[in-house]
Amino acid sequence: MIKYDAIFLDRDGTINFDPGFVQNVDQFKFYDFAFPALKVLSQHGNNFCIISNQSGVGRGLIDISDLRELNAFIRREFINNQINLLDIYNCTDHPNEATNRRKPGTGMFLEAADDHDIELKRCLMIGDSERDLIPAHFLGMDTMLVLTGNGHLTLDNIAPSDKPTFVVENILEGAKMLVKKFI
Numbered sequence: 001m002i003k004y005d006a007i008f009l010d011r012d013g014t015i016n017f018d019p020g021f022v023q024n025v026d027q028f029k030f031y032d033f034a035f036p037a038l039k040v041l042s043q044h045g046n047n048f049c050i051i052s053n054q055s056g057v058g059r060g061l062i063d064i065s066d067l068r069e070l071n072a073f074i075r076r077e078f079i080n081n082q083i084n085l086l087d088i089y090n091c092t093d094h095p096n097e098a099t100n101r102r103k104p105g106t107g108m109f110l111e112a113a114d115d116h117d118i119e120l121k122r123c124l125m126i127g128d129s130e131r132d133l134i135p136a137h138f139l140g141m142d143t144m145l146v147l148t149g150n151g152h153l154t155l156d157n158i159a160p161s162d163k164p165t166f167v168v169e170n171i172l173e174g175a176k177m178l179v180k181k182f183i
């Protein structure tokens with residue numbers, strides 16, 4: 001397939017349950033369909049980056065060491081499933097003092113492009129919130145809205161200018177659709 005230089009993944013509500021703020025590994029649970037989806041895409045040559053706002057750190061709700069431990073857990077799970085995770089980017093800014101790193105800012109995407117020599121115009125962003133779609137759209141990427149997490153709410157409220165390229169029930173349905181469409 002390899003239509004995309006890289007596939008960017010939102011985290012909460014896209015590849016794992018979103019209970020509000022995931023504070024540590026114990027509260028983190030991948031959706032059952034997440035790795036089957038990533039395997040389908042991975043087998044067709046795609047690489048992944050996770051791009052996730054984690055304002056819980058800036059709000060004092062999440063300990064940065066717990067977030068690091070969670071990231072190490074996520075990396076191990078990707079390795080165990082033989083999926084090429086290029087990197088994990090988190091923005092820990094409090095929303096009231098947000099830099100351009102915090103989605104819908106483009107900062108984390110630009111960092112990833114620089115770190116891994118990624119051509120953003122040849123990428124896809126998969127997420128459940130408008131703030132996942134806005135920066136991706138701005139950067140010329142394809143966008144996929146999943147109807148897990150905040151997905152339904154997002155679909156009901158999205159600005160016509162940020163209409164996603166694809167809308168799918170969940171990331172597994174999205175993966176199957178992409179393979180069918182581009183293989």
Ligand SMILES: [Mg+2]
Nearest residue numbers: 010012013128
């Ligand atoms: Mg999300």
